Amino acid sequence: MVSVTTSVLDTASVVPPHPAAPASARRFGGRAVERSGLAALLIATAVFYLWNITVNGMGNQFYAGAAWAGSKSWEALLFGSLDPGNFITVDKPPVSQWVMGLSGRIFGFSSASMLVPQALMAVAAVALLYGAIRRVSNSHHTGLLAGAALALTPVAALMFRFNNPDAAMVLLMMAAGYATVRALQRASTLWLVLAGATLGFAFLAKMLEGLMVLPALGLAYLIAAPNPIRTRVVQLFGALVAMLAASGWYVLVTLWWPASSRPYLAGSTDNNFMNLVLGYNGFARVLGRNHGGGGHTPTPATHDAAQSAATHMTANHPGFGGFGGQVRGVERLFSGEFGFEIGWLLPAALLAFVLVLVSRGRAPRTDLMRAAAIVFGGWMIIDGGVLSYMSGMVHPYYCLSIAPAVAGMFALGVREMWTRRESVFGRLGAAALLAVTGVWSFVLLQRNSGWYPELRWAILVVTIVAAVLFAVPWTHRAHRRLAAAVLTVGVLAGLSGAAAYSVATVATAHSGGGPTVGPAQADGRGGGWGQTQANPRLTALLQQTDSTWAAAVDGSSSAAGLELQSGKSVMAIGGFSGSDPTPTLAEFQADVKAGKIGYYIVQSNGRGQGGGRTFDTTSEGTGGRTQQNADATQMRSGAGGFGRNQHADITNWVTATFTPQQVGNATVYDLSGYRD
Structure with a gap:
């Protein structure tokens, strides 16, 4: 009659240097078991x-x-x-x-x-x-x-x-x-x-x-x-x-x-x-x-x-x-x-x-x-x-x-x-x-x-x-x-x-750059920092583009979030940290002139990592543009996170050259039609 052991281990007492098939395997049904x-x-x-x-x-x-x-x-x-x-x-x-x-x-x-x-x-x-x-x-x-x-x-x-x-x-x-x-x-x-x-x-x-x-x-x-x-x-x-x-x-x-x-x-x-x-x-x-x-x-x-x-x-x-x-x-x-x-x-x-x-x-x-x-x-x-x-x-x-x-x-x-x-x-x-x-x-x-x-x-x-x-x-x-x-x-x-x-x-949802184990937290967060907030108006705008990059934005996390929401390619200025030495201002200007970049985007939270400032959507005329440009410059050079001031020259050029518009929680600059 076949019997089954309840142990997590075999009952053999010696382990040979080069083990063959264990005797317990033969006794209890061999390889099939x-x-x-x-x-x-x-x-x-x-x-x-x-x-x-x-x-x-x-x-x-x-x-x-x-x-x-x-x-x-x-x-x-x-x-x-x-x-x-x-x-x-x-x-x-x-x-x-x-x-x-x-x-x-x-x-x-x-x-x-x-x-x-x-x-x-x-x-x-x-x-x-x-x-x-x-x-x-x-x-x-x-x-x-x-x-x-x-x-x-x-x-x-x-x-x-x-x-x-x-x-x-x-x-x-x-x-x-x-x-x-x-x-x-x-x-x-x-x-x-x-x-x-x-x-x-x-x-x-x-x-x-x-x-x-x-x-x-x-x-x-x-x-x-x-x-x-x-x-x-x-x-x-x-x-x-x-x-x-x-x-x-x-x-x-x-x-x-x-x-x-x-x-x-x-x-x-x-x-x-x-x-x-x-x-x-x-x-x-x-x-x-x-x-x-x-x-x-x-x-x-x-x-x-x-x-x-x-x-x-x-x-x-x-x-x-x-x-x-x-x-x-x-x-x-x-x-x-x-x-x-x-x-x-x-x-x-x-x-x-x-x-x-x-x-x-x-x-x-x-x-x-x-x-x-x-x-x-x-x-x-x-x-x-x-x-x-x-x-x-x-x-x-x-x-x-x-x-x-x-x-x-x-x-x-x-x-x-x-x-x-x-x-x-x-x-x-x-x-x-x-x-x-x-x-x-x-x-x-x-x-x-x-x-x-x-x-x-x-x-x-x-x-x-x-x-x-x-x-x-x-x-x-x-x-x-x-x-x-x-x-x-x-x-x-x-x-x-x-x-x-x-x-x-397994029972808890996890997202972002710092997921943690165990039961769900009381505030419902699962390490979700580094996630870009949904912006349906901006998503619809990017989906209408046909340029190589629908937009350029500071940081890879923000760029990735926009890509996943819109299904369009987005240029990540400065990479993950914002401090990678790419693109240079001259390279960025060349891509804009060639029509490869549709928009320049400044998120209200800098890099899409939660919190951050919001813009006054009631601003109008020259005063409104000036305030939005100042806000954008501050967000880009300071609150952007890791790569502070690494690509401020790009921000300064964009804000001095193009007109901002408010799209949801983002300030957007239309880069089309640029000429030297």
């Missing part, structure tokens, strides 16, 4: 992440505008342009835009065509994590635990349903981790080269952040691969070459393609991709020298926007200190919004890393469990350390990059302690993992004490009771299933806090 379990996990993940995904609308309109542009123009798709006219790119490489733009080309651009591929990336990441953990642990149930832990991590539930490039980057990082595990099993050059190539594309998703897993993967292979050290070094060099080739081709395209016939590379100071890599999106971001882009310091308007977003986050998640005021150091990932997004299993994962290394201290050099601990634990510590000590603008959702590492390391720790359950070390280690998870979940939920207060107490009681019971020496064979049941209940209780927050995250 494993495939069914994996299918159930992936289907559940897909349903959870796809459920009502269009509630997020266009998500971050900055990246949505680029996805829309890619669905309209192949050149825009290649470079990740913000607009089909290919004036300027987004400030990240284009891999994420390739996926969303191609989906828009195939299915027609919409919220669903843009966001569904992001959710499917979550399914793929869960599958890869399952595969990697199962191979090193020789346990189907441990793979399921790792995959479920990743799927139920709140930051994953947030960002794999959003349109930022983080989802594509993390999927590629996880693919590199899986390929490294495959390479470790049999010293496979092919799999190691594939890992390097995958990291190359992770770099093209979000530059240096995509390479944060590289040290851990290289160290694990150098230590544990079952072949001579000289061969390992040569193989790692081959993987490095593959990584450089997978990323370098795009860099060469940007260098060889004439700058005059491709979009400006946003965020760079000289239209050079490597300047963007090493500056704005590289070391400058880590060292805190990229505030506002291009190395400029933030303006009062920038500070106010960030503080406003932080205030909304703090109202729901006490402890968040704002983009510039977050605590810097090891406690960052455990506090404020970071804690809610990634902190649930992080203490237990760190403990698991230590426990596995100690438990495997006398294992052979090629031991896969220890190698996996180096992969996932090293990934978590190195990447997490960089996130913790970054001085620049750090969004909490950046911590998605360590979500697979935390989930995988936690599962490996539980598995290792289960296999050592007949020893005091194993029992106490497992009990400690359960207790730490439960206590820390209680602490996190206590910070949002008004939200289902009974949940935190239930988690605390169940995990502590389970920890105590598991610490009892269940040495008799008849007690094995009882011990398995206790461990299973404890693990499920430990995951329930993160799961509840993930469910609340």
Whole structure:
């Protein structure tokens, strides 16, 4: 008669260096049961992440505008342009835009065509994590635990349903981790080269952040691969070459393609991709020298926007200190919004890393469990350390990059302690993992004490009771299933806090540049700063144009919002920060003279980020024009945000040359008919 275990782990007590098919798999139905379990996990993940995904609308309109542009123009798709006219790119490489733009080309651009591929990336990441953990642990149930832990991590539930490039980057990082595990099993050059190539594309998703897993993967292979050290070094060099080739081709395209016939590379100071890599999106971001882009310091308007977003986050998640005021150091990932997004299993994962290394201290050099601990634990510590000590603008959702590492390391720790359950070390280690998870979940939920207060107490009681019971020496064979049941209940209780927050995250609409996890905020905001307010009159006006760019406006977020509302290409002066040195006044005048730009627009809130001044729509005659021009100049040179005064010469020329008109909450200058 077939029986089914209730444990999240297999009951085998030894993990061979190169695992074959587990005996439990043969006993309980073999591969068919494993495939069914994996299918159930992936289907559940897909349903959870796809459920009502269009509630997020266009998500971050900055990246949505680029996805829309890619669905309209192949050149825009290649470079990740913000607009089909290919004036300027987004400030990240284009891999994420390739996926969303191609989906828009195939299915027609919409919220669903843009966001569904992001959710499917979550399914793929869960599958890869399952595969990697199962191979090193020789346990189907441990793979399921790792995959479920990743799927139920709140930051994953947030960002794999959003349109930022983080989802594509993390999927590629996880693919590199899986390929490294495959390479470790049999010293496979092919799999190691594939890992390097995958990291190359992770770099093209979000530059240096995509390479944060590289040290851990290289160290694990150098230590544990079952072949001579000289061969390992040569193989790692081959993987490095593959990584450089997978990323370098795009860099060469940007260098060889004439700058005059491709979009400006946003965020760079000289239209050079490597300047963007090493500056704005590289070391400058880590060292805190990229505030506002291009190395400029933030303006009062920038500070106010960030503080406003932080205030909304703090109202729901006490402890968040704002983009510039977050605590810097090891406690960052455990506090404020970071804690809610990634902190649930992080203490237990760190403990698991230590426990596995100690438990495997006398294992052979090629031991896969220890190698996996180096992969996932090293990934978590190195990447997490960089996130913790970054001085620049750090969004909490950046911590998605360590979500697979935390989930995988936690599962490996539980598995290792289960296999050592007949020893005091194993029992106490497992009990400690359960207790730490439960206590820390209680602490996190206590910070949002008004939200289902009974949940935190239930988690605390169940995990502590389970920890105590598991610490009892269940040495008799008849007690094995009882011990398995206790461990299973404890693990499920430990995951329930993160799961509840993930469910609340999925049930809440998110948009803008600072989405947060958890239940909806009282004021209904979900990080919506950076969104352009609807202006039906302006939309109708832009839809009547047939020029290359229907309008020009300060900043990429405003331009993207106008594009999404009107379906027309809009020139983003100064890029995302407003400080990119494009266009020059002479270039702008040439485009106006050639009839390529229909209107110049000044939004009432400068960059469409909420609040701001409104114009007096009753002004008439010369006095009215003078006042509107003065207001426009002030909005453009001051309240525009990051790039204060960077392109004031364009504003001064437009306001001195053209007549303003009020269109909804915007001041509009008709640029048609201009002659020198």
